[in-house]
Amino acid sequence: MDCARRKSEAGGAQKLDMRTADTNEAALIPRILAGEKELFHELIRPYERMVYLTLLSIVKNEADAEDGAQEAIINAYRHLISFRGEAKFSTWLTTIAINEGRKRLRKAKGAAEDSIEEKTEAHEGDYTPAPLTDWREIPLEALERKELREALRLAVAELPDIYRQVFTLRDMEELNIEETSQALGINTGAVKVRLHRARMMLQKRLVPYLKTTVPARRRFFGRAL
């Protein structure tokens, strides 16, 4: 994982949980299927956040995302026997969450509209980043600002759907390119293009918040990372 993606302490702990889960889930799943169903709580715990964020990236409504996350996890339980271990459990679960989100979206938009599944990158747009001409340095304190977090949440919510979904899986949930490709059912080239565009759109959008007049050590978050 790129070390630029550092987590808060709480997030780091969750990552550790996920790694532990990676090693434990192969042992847990057969036990659940053999009747120790209470262990499903343990199996799912490291992925609760991931399932919710996946749903939110599709349905864009917190209450619906929570309800959808519950449905997706219950579906995963009901269909656990069909998990063959060919993909990682997290990818399998993400696929279930994506399907649940798309189902909800279809329902919300009505059966008549059938083009929500996939849009392509056919439309051309401006995906160049914004130059920071008066950029000095971005001190750590700037990243702690609440308004910056809020701006980022809003900017992600307003990304076009196909970009927000890739960005969510890659940069929030930290799936790799291949896993993102499998979960969304698109090729890896499309994942890379969408990810790049999403990041550049966010950079452009957030530049006003990232500028600072406080001079600090050059390249604080620079290539040393």
Place this chain on the structure above:
Amino acid sequence: MKLDCKHVWEHISEYIDKTVDAKLRAEIELHLEHCEICSAILDSTRNILVLTADDRTFELPVGYSERLHERLAKELESSGKDSEEE
């Protein structure tokens, strides 16, 4: 080959993900050595990713986990009953 800024921008995402080949990576780094604008774009993009990966930015609804496990417990209970009935 000497890269211009636009060329660097096209590869910023892959550069961050360390998926550019060694030759291109070296060229980008050479460019970054003397280009403040591209360095700033790179750093600001990285900062956004740092912020994105921070769980405090995208928080879960309060009580989400409790509600989830409560519903799951009901599902596990009823699935048990189903199999008993069978």
